[in-house]
């Protein structure tokens with residue numbers, strides 16, 4: 226075990242009655258049974274490798290502020306990758322969360338050629354496998370970074386140059402196979418540059434066809450190697466490109482349907498991406514669940530004052546509990562989890578700050594789960610939804626939905642019966658009050 230996080234000497238434990246130095250969970254008690262399952266199994270928390278260990282705290286105006294010695298220049302890239310991996314697994318083990326996620330280039334340095342990059346990745350993946358065996362930490366998902374290198378400036382699968390498509394294919398093949406070797410439960414594709422900067426130089430339909438071809442090749446390869454995990458697309462409306470094709474869950478759903486990929490992919494919904502697309506996280510989760518494409522969550526939130534991806538740690542039970550309710554109501558997560566695709570603020574310099582961010586976010590999720598359990602047991606929301614649509618359970622509702630009546634017949638019948646339906650209350654304020662009362666009254 227490495228000793229990078231020396232200011233956090235022992236594993237973070239559950240201690241509801243002692244706030245202490247903040248290095249305890251106040252709500253997240255992995256073994257506590259909630260709605261028939263352990264909290265840890267409900268939430269399936271993952272830590273991300275990239276923002277936590279492979280980002281120095283830079284922004285567009287300034288250099289890195291964090292204490293990440295392996296990112297400093299002048300260190301042999303493989304030695305730096307080993308030091309980073311040691312610190313990452315020390316962190317995972319001390320935080321006590323079951324999963325992590327990574328991109329190929331977070332873990333292993335790129336070499337001068339694809340073959341050299343693959344060789345580096347293989348070394349680091351074998352080493353990660355040993356650390357996973359030692360610590361019990363598992364892989365929620367792997368992914369390939371198809372957006373940072375300048376070759377991907379005009380996209381990966383949607384690039385006007387087929388050689389770039391081919392380069393991306395090689396990277397995804399290596400990383401999908403690495404994910405399989407590590408027992409990963411999912412594989413994510415986030416199309417950060419699969420979009421456009423200007424329509425003046427863009428052929429929309431061609432790029433969509435290229436993307437579909439790429440995703441079909443990935444799904445075929447998944448089958449040919451027998452990878453049992455779930456393939457996930459991560460919607461985001463824009464940033465870094467002006468417009469991204471995987472704009473939101475509905476766009477992804479329509480795309481998958483159009484290209485006959487609906488059985489191959491699900492979505493990884495990020496809270497911050499949901500709000501950037503002009504929706505709520507609740508909306509994106511409900512849409513995905515209702516359309517059979519819900520897969521996993523990136524739990525990081527945005528900041529309502531600005532319009533970019535701030536990747537902050539979750540801190541709102543109000544925002545999360547209603548979405549967790551929908552997930553619980555639908556039977557809970559399967560291969561997915563709650564990944565912390567989260568960034569510290571640039572002034573959070575202490576090594577222990579990485580713990581405080583995760584502990585606070587995990588407690589927020591745990592509390593949201595407790596609220597969701599109560600909302601489900603209380604039944605008010607479902608009873609109200611049932612009441613609102615009850616008319617469709619009548620013979621008339623059935624006839625209409627089953628296509629037993631055409632437009633002209635329905636119109637004639639309606640005129641003859643002189644139907645004059647009256648609006649009824651949607652009871653929104655009452656429902657909001659009910660949800661709030663459950664949030665306020667749920668004990669930890």
Ligand code: XUL
Pocket residue numbers: 368413415417459461495523534566
């Ligand atoms: C970018 C983002 C990515 C994906 C993985 O906004 O969320 O980190 O989660 O590539």
Ligand code: CO
Pocket residue numbers: 459495523566
């Ligand atoms: Co993400």
